[in-house]
Amino acid sequence: MLKAFKYRLYPTQPQLRDLDRTLMLCRSLYNAALQERREAYRKAGKTVGFYEQKRYLPEIRTELPEYKGVHSQVLQNVIERVDRAFQGFFRRVKAGQKAGYPRFKGKGRYDSFTFPQAGTTGVKLQGGGKRVLLYGIGSVKVKLHRPLEGRLKTATVKREGEHWYIVFTCEVEPRPLPPNDQAIGIDLGTNPHFLVTSEGERVEAPRYFQKAQAKLAAAQRSLARKKRGSNRRKQARKRVAKLHRKIANQRRDFHHKLARKLVNHYGTIAHEDLNILGLAPSRTAKGVLDAGWAQFLAILAYKAEEAGRRVIGVDPKHTSQDCPVCGHREKRPLWVREYTCPQCGTLLHRDVAAARNILARARTEPAGTWAAWAVP
Numbered sequence: 273m274l275k276a277f278k279y280r281l282y283p284t285q286p287q288l289r290d291l292d293r294t295l296m297l298c299r300s301l302y303n304a305a306l307q308e309r310r311e312a313y314r315k316a317g318k319t320v321g322f323y324e325q326k327r328y329l330p331e332i333r334t335e336l337p338e339y340k341g342v343h344s345q346v347l348q349n350v351i352e353r354v355d356r357a358f359q360g361f362f363r364r365v366k367a368g369q370k371a372g373y374p375r376f377k378g379k380g381r382y383d384s385f386t387f388p389q390a391g392t393t394g395v396k397l398q399g400g401g402k403r404v405l406l407y408g409i410g411s412v413k414v415k416l417h418r419p420l421e422g423r424l425k426t427a428t429v430k431r432e433g434e435h436w437y438i439v440f441t442c443e444v445e446p447r448p449l450p451p452n453d454q455a456i457g458i459d460l461g462t463n464p465h466f467l468v469t470s471e472g473e474r475v476e477a478p479r480y481f482q483k484a485q486a487k488l489a490a491a492q493r494s495l496a497r498k499k500r501g502s503n504r505r506k507q508a509r510k511r512v513a514k515l516h517r518k519i520a521n522q523r524r525d526f527h528h529k530l531a532r533k534l535v536n537h538y539g540t541i542a543h544e545d546l547n548i549l550g551l552a553p554s555r556t557a558k559g560v561l562d563a564g565w566a567q568f569l570a571i572l573a574y575k576a577e578e579a580g581r582r583v584i585g586v587d588p589k590h591t592s593q594d595c596p597v598c599g600h601r602e603k604r605p606l607w608v609r610e611y612t613c614p615q616c617g618t619l620l621h622r623d624v625a626a627a628r629n630i631l632a633r634a635r636t637e638p639a640g641t642w643a644a645w646a647v648p
Contacts, residue, residue, distance in 0.1 A: 273578065275444045277420055281404070281429070281436040282413040290341075290409045291429065291436060297342055298350050299382035301332075305354045306374055322355040342385075343394045343407040349386045383431045390427035390440065404438060414438060433513050448580030452539030457631025459591070459623045460543065460568075462559030467530065468623035470631045475530060480522045481562040488515050523564045524571075531572040535579050542634030543569065545585030586633040595620065596628040 283291060305325050312318045329347050333339045339347065357374035364371045387394035387407070396405040401416040406429065422444030430437045457470035466477035481488075491512045498505035534541055548566045551557065569583075576583045594601050600615035610621050 273444060273446055274425065275421065275442055275578070277418065277440045277442065279417065279438050279440070280415045281438055282415070283409070283436055287409055287412055288436075291431070293338075294342055294346075294385055294408060294429075295382055295431065297339060298346065298385045299377050299379075301339075301347060301350045302354055302382060303376045305351055306357075306376060309354070309358065322351060325351045325354070341408040343387060345388050345394060346385050346407075349388050352388075384428050386426055386428040388426050391424040395424075395427040433510065433517055446578050446580065448578075449536065452537075452581070454538045455540035455542065455631060455635065456534070456538045457542045457627040457629070457634065458534070459627040459630060460546070460563070460565050461623060462556065462563050465623060466563055468621075468627050470624070470627040472621075472624050474623075477563060478522070478526050479559075479562055480519045480526075481558075484515060484519055488512070491515055523562075524567065527564060527568040527571050531568065531575050534572065535575045535581050538581070540582045540584065540634065541572065541576065542584045542586055542630050543572075544588035544591060544630055546588055584634040586630055591629040591633075592622055592626040594625075594629050596625050596632060 308325065309320045312320045326348055329344065329351070333344070333347075354374070361371055361374055394407045397403075397414075397420075398405055398411055401419075402413065403411045404414045405411050409429075420440060420442060422442035424440055424442050426441040428439045428441075430439060459468045460466070461468065461477065463477055463479070465474045467475040491508070495505065495508040495512055498508050546565060548560065551560045554560075573583050575581075590601055593603050595613040595615060595618065597618045597620075598613060598616040600613055602614065604611060604622070608622065610619065612619050
C-alpha cells in the first residue's frame with residue numbers, strides 16, 4: 273500500500289527564490305498547456321492529448337533556458353495534471369454532474385510540484401536525513417520527525433502559506449494488528465458530541481472553527497479595510513490564512529488521534545454512509561464543515577486498511593428514529609435527546625440508539641437482538 277510522509281523544509285533565502293521560481297515556471301507551463309488544448313478545440317475541433325503535449329517538452333527546454341533548471345519529470349507531471357483536470361471534467365459531464373471546466377492558475381494558486389520518480393532521480397536524502405537534495409534547488413534542511421518507511425515512489429514539494437513542506441509517497445507493507453472480534457457502531461454529530469459509540473462513549477466536538485470565529489472575524493475585517501495591491505493587504509491576507517491553517521491542523525490532529533484509538537480497539541467499525549456534500553448547503557452546514565466528517569472517515573478508512581481492520585458504511589435512513597430493542601419507529605424533533613420507547617418502554621439516548629442501529633445494520637441482524645444495549 274502507499275503511505276505519505278510529510279516533513280517541514282527550512283530553505284535559505286536563495287533557495288526560497290528558487291522554489292518560488294520553480295512554482296512560477298510550472299504554473300506558466302500549466303496555463304500554456306491548458307490554453308493549447310482550449311485553442312485547438314475551439315479553432316479546429318481537435319483534441320490535444322497528454323503524450324502529444326509531453327513530446328514538446330524537450331523543445332521547450334531548448335528554446336526557454338529557464339526551464340533547464342526544472343527537472344524534466346517535474347515538467348511531465350505538470351502536463352499530467354492538465355490531463356487529469358480534463359479527464360475529471362469529461363467524467364463529470366458524462367455522469368451529469370456539475371462539470372467545472374479546467375481553469376487557469378493565477379498567481380498564488382499553484383502551490384506544489386512533484387518528482388514522480390523520486391526514488392531514482394531528482395530527490396536524495398543527505399546527512400542522515402537532516403537535508404534533502406532537490407534538483408534545481410540544492411541541499412535543503414529538512415526535519416524528519418519520524419523515519420521514512422518502505423520504498424520511496426514520489427516526492428511533492430508544497431508551499432503552505434509561508435512554510436514549505438515535502439511529502440514523500442512510499443510503498444509500504446501493511447502492518448496488521450492482532451485479530452480483534454470486537455465491533456462498534458459510531459454516530460457522527462456536531463454539537464455537543466462529535467461522535468457517539470454504540471457502547472455509550474461520547475466524544476465532545478472540539479469545534480475549532482467556532483472557537484476561532486472572533487479572531488477570524490477581526491482578521492477578515494482588517495483585511496477588508498486594506499487597499500488592494502498594498503503590502504499591508506498582503507500581510508493581512510497572510511494573517512487570515514495562518515488562522516485558517518491553524519484550525520485545519522488542529523482538526524486534522526484530532527481526527528488522526530480519534531481514528532487511531534478506534535482502529536486500535538475494534539476489529540470492525542460501522543458508520544453511516546452520509547451524503548456530506550448534500551449536507552453542506554443545509555442549515556447545519558457550519559457545524560458539519562467544522563466537524564470535518566469527510567476527512568475523519570477518510571483517515572479512519574486508511575488507518576483501518578493498514579491495520580487489517582474493517583470499516584463499513586451503512587444506510588443512514590431512520591437510524592435515529594428506530595428503537596434498537598424492539599424496532600419501533602417514531603420521528604422526533606432534534607432537540608429530543610433522550611426518550612422512552614412507547615412500544616417496549618426502554619429509556620434510550622438518541623445518539624447511542626442511532627449508533628446501535630448502525631452496528632446492527634452492519635451485522636445484518638434484525639432489530640431487537642441487542643436488548644442488552646438499553647439505557648438503564
